[in-house]
Amino acid sequence: MRAASQLLPVGAIVTVSYLRRFPLRILILGGDGYLGWPTAMHLSAAGHDVAVVDDFTRRSMHQERGTSSLTPIAPLPDRVSAWREITGRDVEMHVADITDYASLRSIFEQTRPEGIVHYGEIPSAPYSMIDRDHAAYVQQNNVIGTLNVLWAMREVAPDSHLVKLGTMGEYGTPNIDIEEGYIEIAHKGRSDTMLFPKQPGSFYHLTKVHDSNNIHFACRMWGLRATDLNQGVVYGMHTDETQLDDRLLTRFDYDELFGTALNRFAVQAVLGYPLTVYGAGHQTRGFLDIRDTMQCIALALANPAQSGEMRVYNQFTETFSVMELAEVVKEAAVHLGYEVEIDHLDNPRIEAEEHYFNPVHTKLLDLGLKPHLLSETLVESMISGVADYADRIQIDSIAPKTKWR
Amino acid sequence: MRAASQLLPVGAIVTVSYLRRFPLRILILGGDGYLGWPTAMHLSAAGHDVAVVDDFTRRSMHQERGTSSLTPIAPLPDRVSAWREITGRDVEMHVADITDYASLRSIFEQTRPEGIVHYGEIPSAPYSMIDRDHAAYVQQNNVIGTLNVLWAMREVAPDSHLVKLGTMGEYGTPNIDIEEGYIEIAHKGRSDTMLFPKQPGSFYHLTKVHDSNNIHFACRMWGLRATDLNQGVVYGMHTDETQLDDRLLTRFDYDELFGTALNRFAVQAVLGYPLTVYGAGHQTRGFLDIRDTMQCIALALANPAQSGEMRVYNQFTETFSVMELAEVVKEAAVHLGYEVEIDHLDNPRIEAEEHYFNPVHTKLLDLGLKPHLLSETLVESMISGVADYADRIQIDSIAPKTKWR
Numbered sequence: 001m002r003a004a005s006q007l008l009p010v011g012a013i014v015t016v017s018y019l020r021r022f023p024l025r026i027l028i029l030g031g032d033g034y035l036g037w038p039t040a041m042h043l044s045a046a047g048h049d050v051a052v053v054d055d056f057t058r059r060s061m062h063q064e065r066g067t068s069s070l071t072p073i074a075p076l077p078d079r080v081s082a083w084r085e086i087t088g089r090d091v092e093m094h095v096a097d098i099t100d101y102a103s104l105r106s107i108f109e110q111t112r113p114e115g116i117v118h119y120g121e122i123p124s125a126p127y128s129m130i131d132r133d134h135a136a137y138v139q140q141n142n143v144i145g146t147l148n149v150l151w152a153m154r155e156v157a158p159d160s161h162l163v164k165l166g167t168m169g170e171y172g173t174p175n176i177d178i179e180e181g182y183i184e185i186a187h188k189g190r191s192d193t194m195l196f197p198k199q200p201g202s203f204y205h206l207t208k209v210h211d212s213n214n215i216h217f218a219c220r221m222w223g224l225r226a227t228d229l230n231q232g233v234v235y236g237m238h239t240d241e242t243q244l245d246d247r248l249l250t251r252f253d254y255d256e257l258f259g260t261a262l263n264r265f266a267v268q269a270v271l272g273y274p275l276t277v278y279g280a281g282h283q284t285r286g287f288l289d290i291r292d293t294m295q296c297i298a299l300a301l302a303n304p305a306q307s308g309e310m311r312v313y314n315q316f317t318e319t320f321s322v323m324e325l326a327e328v329v330k331e332a333a334v335h336l337g338y339e340v341e342i343d344h345l346d347n348p349r350i351e352a353e354e355h356y357f358n359p360v361h362t363k364l365l366d367l368g369l370k371p372h373l374l375s376e377t378l379v380e381s382m383i384s385g386v387a388d389y390a391d392r393i394q395i396d397s398i399a400p401k402t403k404w405r
Numbered sequence: 406m407r408a409a410s411q412l413l414p415v416g417a418i419v420t421v422s423y424l425r426r427f428p429l430r431i432l433i434l435g436g437d438g439y440l441g442w443p444t445a446m447h448l449s450a451a452g453h454d455v456a457v458v459d460d461f462t463r464r465s466m467h468q469e470r471g472t473s474s475l476t477p478i479a480p481l482p483d484r485v486s487a488w489r490e491i492t493g494r495d496v497e498m499h500v501a502d503i504t505d506y507a508s509l510r511s512i513f514e515q516t517r518p519e520g521i522v523h524y525g526e527i528p529s530a531p532y533s534m535i536d537r538d539h540a541a542y543v544q545q546n547n548v549i550g551t552l553n554v555l556w557a558m559r560e561v562a563p564d565s566h567l568v569k570l571g572t573m574g575e576y577g578t579p580n581i582d583i584e585e586g587y588i589e590i591a592h593k594g595r596s597d598t599m600l601f602p603k604q605p606g607s608f609y610h611l612t613k614v615h616d617s618n619n620i621h622f623a624c625r626m627w628g629l630r631a632t633d634l635n636q637g638v639v640y641g642m643h644t645d646e647t648q649l650d651d652r653l654l655t656r657f658d659y660d661e662l663f664g665t666a667l668n669r670f671a672v673q674a675v676l677g678y679p680l681t682v683y684g685a686g687h688q689t690r691g692f693l694d695i696r697d698t699m700q701c702i703a704l705a706l707a708n709p710a711q712s713g714e715m716r717v718y719n720q721f722t723e724t725f726s727v728m729e730l731a732e733v734v735k736e737a738a739v740h741l742g743y744e745v746e747i748d749h750l751d752n753p754r755i756e757a758e759e760h761y762f763n764p765v766h767t768k769l770l771d772l773g774l775k776p777h778l779l780s781e782t783l784v785e786s787m788i789s790g791v792a793d794y795a796d797r798i799q800i801d802s803i804a805p806k807t808k809w810r
Binding site: 101131132133135136139140143144147148151155174175176177183185186187188190191192194195196197198199200201202203206209210213214216217220221222350356404405 | 545548597599608611
């Protein structure tokens with residue numbers, strides 16, 4: 001990677017001594033994805049030297065299902081060329097499957113990363129629940145991929161900082177407040193600070209728990225540095241960078257496997273189809289704007305974990321029930337002139353529909369996160385964004401076909 | 406499988422209605438191993454219809470390392486023939502890799518198991534720490550194998566009961582008492598019963614944690630029945646059945662990868678080599694006699710978990726520090742006329758050498774377990790047993806070559 005010519009601070013002060021220089025050499029695993037590509041641009045714009053790795057698994061999975069992104073995304077080489085053309089900056093591209101250790105290690109040797117942002121996993125709960133083969137594929141892919149990252153760090157980049165994407169779905173819905181990764185447990189007159197017990201809701205969510213346990217071990221044993229981000233459900237189509245040029249658009253999924261609730265509702269509103277709430281809709285989750293994901297990653301990189309530390313942040317800005325989310329979309333869509341109804345489907349998942357949910361999420365705010373909260377204005381602009389691509393919507397990809405039972 | 410002609414109760418009363426008949430059809434995964442083969446004989450002797458599955462991974466691993474069992478074990482077909490010759494009972498043999506789902510599912514269809522005893526995993530912490538390839542192999546093998554078992558249960562034998570071997574090493578050494586799988590946590594005025602937080606000490610131990618999380622999920626989602634046995638370190642060479650004929654012997658490992666502390670000390674005492682304690686030797690662990698493993702498995706099978714329940718038992722009878730264990734072996738060996746010294750090696754592992762350790766282990770006792778406690782007499786008989794095979798000892802296989810760091 002060539003050094004970036006211009007240094008743009010990312011909003012926080014780097015105080016850890018191992019950061020010998022700024023910009024950082026950053027390797028983004030899954031750099032062709034919904035969040036990976038915008039993150040690559042965001043960090044490149046901030047002055048870092050960015051390399052991305054992807055093997056286009058997500059694009060292939062859409063081929064398998066006959067679905068695609070609502071936004072017409074460019075191939076990765078075209079994205080990289082457009083970014084260079086528009087900004088003068090290079091994003092180095094590597095095509096590799098990170099479950100192939102020889103390839104990953106070679107990329108580590110070529111790029112000598114100081115920061116590693118790891119989005120390189122299969123991200124779909126329903127995909128992991130289709131059948132045995134899909135469950136095994138997701139578990140093998142995610143667990144071995146992350147295991148490889150840990151070994152590559154140990155062997156090639158032991159001082160680097162891993163920023164790993166997990167999910168709030170690892171926690172499930174316990175009857176106590178969810179802390180950020182760890183909890184002090186008093187028991188029979190003694191106490192200890194332990195990993196917060198997890199109760200994930202799919203074979204996909206389980207992979208993130210397995211990863212966290214493997215990462216925690218590698219930090220304890222080898223002194224690696226890691227930040228485990230338990231991210232909420234991300235919504236939104238655009239970051240500052242994706243809007244610069246159509247070739248820089250990121251993907252926007254709304255299908256039953258890769259779409260998330262708010263994105264799906266926006267598509268349904270534009271089509272005039274009822275918003276499909278699973279079950280009663282009282283399931284409550286953490287959510288955040290895609291622009292806040294960009295901020296959180298930059299903040300984590302600028303404030304790396306200590307050697308031997310697996311730091312855990314709960315990465316979301318607000319909680320909503322699915323029903324509340326549907327109401328927000330409905331109100332915004334009606335304001336834009338759409339007719340919108342809300343429909344309840346039999347829940348294809350097995351999950352509590354009435355539950356306590358009060359997760360702590362202060363650590364990223366303490367680092368300087370300035371949330372973009374979900375206001376009607378944003379939802380309206382998101383619905384308008386969806387409407388721009390209305391002719392690309394495949395309505396039959398939305399209904400849930402994968403059942404947990 | 407043919408029905409056994411004679412019904413021998415295994416020591417506990419079967420009260421759960423799904424057990425439509427006794428004997429049970431039992432499938433033992435890893436049925437050629439140190440515990441698997443004695444368990445097959447023990448359950449067969451008790452009147453159950455037993456089938457075993459193995460792909461001889463353990464024997465292959467010894468080929469890889471140039472090591473072998475102290476006891477001269479017969480090939481599995483010879484074991485099965487000898488068992489038939491001596492007892493008139495059949496143990497059905499299947500050679501298959503359980504990570505191959507088609508094979509496993511076919512065996513489930515042929516055997517329609519009511520109880521599944523799952524020893525079919527790679528059991529060595531040091532083996533998993535050799536390098537990236539060994540770590541990935543162990544994680545892939547164990548996690549996907551167990552995932553396959555869960556799917557085979559769901560698809561073929563949804564009422565069957567999984568008895569899964571885990572390890573006390575999953576817990577690590579927290580500063581609070583270790584409960585049996587679950588802990589009630591009071592936090593900020595609310596409370597919930599959660600999975601006990603784990604802190605495993607190797608990539609192997611991590612696979613058992615990953616398994617437990619996957620099993621817990623499958624029980625919650627699909628109503629499967631499982632008993633997760635967090636077993637201590639097993640010692641001993643013989644069960645009632647292994648002593649019936651030389652062809653029925655089980656393996657006895659003492660090498661750096663597959664040997665456990667007490668077995669290794671017995672071999673060293675016989676050779677007149679110092680007993681090699683890792684580090685200070687204050688590391689404290691749970692231990693049990695191989696004959697008590699037989700009892701625990703039989704008790705778990707006779708008292709199956711409820712549908713939807715992952716029941717967890719801590720399966721050991723006593724705790725000792727490694728140093729205490731060395732002293733016990735030294736005393737017994739000296740009594741038999743051996744000269745014995747105790748030597749401290751630099752600890753190849755990363756583990757706390759001074760720690761609190763007070764794990765609860767009452768549930769198996771409540772079911773009727775009658776422990777064989779470690780008395781000098783047993784250790785003497787074990788040392789004598791080892792002496793019978795002194796000419797087979799490969800002394801250079803004992804020293805630890807695999808380091809955690």
